[in-house]
Amino acid sequence: MKRYAKAVWHGSGKDGGGHMTTQSGALDKNIYSFASRFTSDRGTNPEELLAAAHAGCFTMKLSFVLDETSYFPEALETNAYINFENGAITAVRLVVTGKVRGMDQAAFEACVQEAKRNCPISMILNITITTEAILRN
Template identity: 65%
Template structure:
């Protein structure tokens, strides 16, 4: 399976602008620019998209890991914080809040660690990855 996305850029790095389109067209000529990346301009940016990809991948992997252990989560909510410093992505910090009936903390923590290490996006990142998790009753 291959997935694609296309980026189009016009002009200089600082004054130009571009758009992103994904294979599914959920992003369809979505705007990005210097301001949306390095300031608070309208549009998306690669780091925001990476945060979405990491949060989504980790959360789905955690659901599979929990399922393999015999648990179906009521809810999993993950926020990814991407650190972009000096032109490099240096870290991704995941914060997950979960509701999983009947699971104990130790098994939940083991499941979170498995998802952290083995979700495909975690495996491709050359950055520090950290996770905070909370299990609600």
């Protein structure tokens, strides 16, 4: 399986702008710029997309890890927070909330740690990744 995305940029770094498109069409010429990256201007940015990819990948991996237990995940939600400092992504914090009937906090946290170790996006990031596991039953 191979996936691709395309970025197009016109102009200088600060005054230019561009758009991103993904193979699936989920992004279709979505705009990005200096202002959407470093302020709250309209558009997306690479860090936001990395956070979305990491949250999605980790959550799906966690569901597979939970499949190997005797517990069924009714709902899982992950927020990924990217630290972008001095021109570098320095850390990611994953906060996952799960509704898994009958599972205790320690077992849930163990599954979260296994998912973090084996999530394909986590494995390619050579930075600090922390997790917070919240179990709601």
